[in-house]
Amino acid sequence: MTTIHERLRGSITPLVTPFTDDNQVDHDTLKHLINWQIEQGSHGVSVTGTTGEPASLTLEEREAVFRTTIATIAGRVPTLIGTGSTNLEETLRLTHTAETLGADAALVIVPYYNRPSQEGLFQFFTTVAASTRLPVVIYNIPGRTAANMEPATVKRICDKADNVIGVKESNRDFEQVTRLLQLMGRKFLLYSGIEALCYPMLTLGGSGHVSATANILPRQVADLYNLAAAGEWEKARELHYQLYPLNDALFWETNPGPLKAALAMMGKIRPNLRLPLVMPSPAHAQGLRKILADYGVIAEGGTE
Secondary structure: OOOHHHHOOEEEEEOOOOEOOOOOEOHHHHHHHHHHHHHOOOOEEEEOOHHHOHHHOOHHHHHHHHHHHHHHHOOOOOEEEEOOOOOHHHHHHHHHHHHHHOOOEEEEEOOOOOOOOHHHHHHHHHHHHHOOOOOEEEEEOHHHHOOOOOHHHHHHHHHHOOOEEEEEEOOOOHHHHHHHHHHHOOOOEEEEOOHHHHHHHHHHOOOEEOOHHHHOOHHHHHHHHHHHHOOOHHHHHHHHHHHHHHHHHOOOOOOOHHHHHHHHHOOOOOOOOOOOOOOOOHHHHHHHHHHHHHHOOOOOOOOO
């Protein structure tokens, strides 16, 4: 039987949270998105990370998304459930819910807005880890949180909490990535959370990626990992460059605005976000439509 360290590798798609026209969570569409991801070869599914708009959801809505996701997947691929919050009690509650529902692992973001010290991060993550039997993946995204999880702090956390098994690193500092793998060992689970850096992360020894682009091109993003795992580095590099225009376009404005617009153009979801997030400008939407047509996921000027 494979361990979670072996299973939780590859392309783990960070799903959007679809909304109905009256801006409620659209669980039927969520089920369709999950099944499509699995059919297309994604290695795992993550919900209520940045792409899933967790800060716009109530705790009850987040727990309902957990429930739908875990029940729909039914063990077919691993689930990496975003349970983090800047509030410790909320994080403990959401992590407990994910564990009770049968999640495979919890994705816990570095607390945002408070700008905690490294000591604060150490105490926060060891407290969360001690509260659960779930494997925990730290989510380091300093561009959103205004706090960077230093490699030495990761090592200190893992020395105390052996269920902290990896980091989703949304950090453009590749020196930090190298320092982290050097410190933790190359078997440590390290994922790219930056779409354009998925291939470089794999070359350094990364375990996979959590790429918003997989919402649009799940098979190709999964193949990026598959090719690297097979040692087909030249083919993987070519695919990296093929994916780049879409990787770039999805971040012309704040994620997941362009992504949700693209999925709506494809007929996958309704084009709805919750304020203060909004859909991209008409100019960006027009450019995004052209790029989607270039990839063949929609007809020129229309939907797929």
